[in-house]
Amino acid sequence: MEKCNFKTYLKNFPSKDGYFGQYGGAYLPDELKPAFKEIYHAYLTICKSASFINELRRIRKEFQGRPTPVYHCERLSRKFGNVQIYLKREDLNHTGAHKLNHCMGEGLLAKYLGKKRLIAETGAGQHGVALATAAAFFGLECEIHMGEVDIAKQAPNVARMKVLGAKIIPVSHGAKTLKEAVDSAFQSYLENYHDSIYCIGSAVGPHPFPMMVRDFQMIVGIEAKEQFAEMTGELPDIVTACVGGGSNSIGMFVPFLDDPVTIVGIEPLGKGKELGQHAASITYGSEGEMHGFNSIMLKDKEGNPGEVYSIASGLDYPSIGPEHAFLHDIGRIQYDTVSDEEALEAFFLLSRLEGIIPALESSHAVAYAIREAREVNATGSILVNLSGRGDKDLDYVIEKYGLDYLNKISK
Ligand SMILES: *Cc1c(COP(=O)(O)O)cnc(C)c1O
Numbered sequence: 001m002e003k004c005n006f007k008t009y010l011k012n013f014p015s016k017d018g019y020f021g022q023y024g025g026a027y028l029p030d031e032l033k034p035a036f037k038e039i040y041h042a043y044l045t046i047c048k049s050a051s052f053i054n055e056l057r058r059i060r061k062e063f064q065g066r067p068t069p070v071y072h073c074e075r076l077s078r079k080f081g082n083v084q085i086y087l088k089r090e091d092l093n094h095t096g097a098h099k100l101n102h103c104m105g106e107g108l109l110a111k112y113l114g115k116k117r118l119i120a121e122t123g124a125g126q127h128g129v130a131l132a133t134a135a136a137f138f139g140l141e142c143e144i145h146m147g148e149v150d151i152a153k154q155a156p157n158v159a160r161m162k163v164l165g166a167k168i169i170p171v172s173h174g175a176k177t178l179k180e181a182v183d184s185a186f187q188s189y190l191e192n193y194h195d196s197i198y199c200i201g202s203a204v205g206p207h208p209f210p211m212m213v214r215d216f217q218m219i220v221g222i223e224a225k226e227q228f229a230e231m232t233g234e235l236p237d238i239v240t241a242c243v244g245g246g247s248n249s250i251g252m253f254v255p256f257l258d259d260p261v262t263i264v265g266i267e268p269l270g271k272g273k274e275l276g277q278h279a280a281s282i283t284y285g286s287e288g289e290m291h292g293f294n295s296i297m298l299k300d301k302e303g304n305p306g307e308v309y310s311i312a313s314g315l316d317y318p319s320i321g322p323e324h325a326f327l328h329d330i331g332r333i334q335y336d337t338v339s340d341e342e343a344l345e346a347f348f349l350l351s352r353l354e355g356i357i358p359a360l361e362s363s364h365a366v367a368y369a370i371r372e373a374r375e376v377n378a379t380g381s382i383l384v385n386l387s388g389r390g391d392k393d394l395d396y397v398i399e400k401y402g403l404d405y406l407n408k409i410s411k
Pocket residue numbers: 097098099126201202203242243244245246247248249314315359361362387388389
């Protein structure tokens with residue numbers, strides 16, 4: 001890996017059939033195979049087309065507000081000593097998080113393919129909102145499958161999707177949450193793939209989605225590397241990001257793979273190490289297949305996807321993108337965990353010291369930077385991908401924990 005050149009890496013990973021080492025692939029029912037092949041071939045053609053690239057560039061600049069800045073947290077850094085903490089501000093991307101980066105790419109692909117509808121599932125509603133935004137921009141229909149339990153829990157995001165013109169399909173079987181919503185969205189895609197495209201919410205799922213989402217998210221790391229060099233004349237010592245399915249992190253990390261930089265992905269430890277208390281898939285999981293791809297996942301005693309939990313609903317996924325599993329195995333990326341409590345402390349410290357309220361997901365990566373900065377005699381710089389803003393989490397945090405608790409833990 002040390003000698004592996006970044007351009008060669010992208011050429012070789014994934015392989016033609018979608019593998020990163022032993023991970024990835026496309027485990028699909030026969031009826032869906034042609035649909036995913038169509039997406040793959042269209043993407044291969046389009047990602048080299050000047051008109052596609054120019055259009056995406058224009059959208060990123062004029063609609064999304066890119067490039068998002070890199071920001072030096074001087075007060076936060078000073079509080080702990082000599083480590084300099086920097087943020088890549090994806091919270092300032094339109095809609096307040098990184099997810100729009102791949103949704104706009106997927107929407108543009110649908111447009112080029114002549115499809116009229118975007119189909120997806122959503123859990124907490126963040127992916128649904130980003131996709132509904134893309135659909136409105138491109139003048140496409142949008143169908144979002146969502147468990148009834150999640151619909152009840154996520155009223156503001158459901159309202160956002162409706163205002164943006166999306167059609168919500170409530171899913172009322174099983175546990176009525178994300179897993180059932182995935183099944184329902186796949187079923188609808190099976191029936192409608194002639195005029196629709198399925199849009200995944202992270203760097204997961206069957207080939208070519210982990211590759212496409214990575215490619216669309218790589219703008220984050222490409223911009224950040226250039227901006228950081230402009231500010232400091234150097235590379236950061238550590239680059240870090242939170243890992244749910246792995247999209248904001250893989251986009252941040254891949255452009256640094258060929259550099260002498262320590263890369264650390266942060267998984268949610270939730271309330272503890274027992275199955276059901278966390279969603280640290282790579283830390284505690286093992287190889288397995290779910291949702292159409294092979295990777296490292298958390299399993300129950302029967303070998304089915306294990307129960308997961310995190311204070312950050314965007315991180316509670318029992319598997320991880322196949323590229324992460326590969327980069328973990330070859331030792332290029334390290335993975336570490338951050339608990340609910342540490343994430344809450346970071347949420348509050350960043351708000352108080354810098355005037356930036358981070359998403360609870362992103363707070364996990366900030367917490368890791370704080371932990372490193374607290375080490376005795378620590379020096380150097382850490383670049384954190386701040387994947388989203390925390391407005392969506394405010395009511396929950398205040399209601400569940402209260403200001404007194406937050407004041408106490410962030411002393
Ligand atoms: C969805 C989400 C995540 C987790 O998804 P990844 O695919 O792992 O990036 C992280 N941060 C925010 C703000 C999110 O909305």
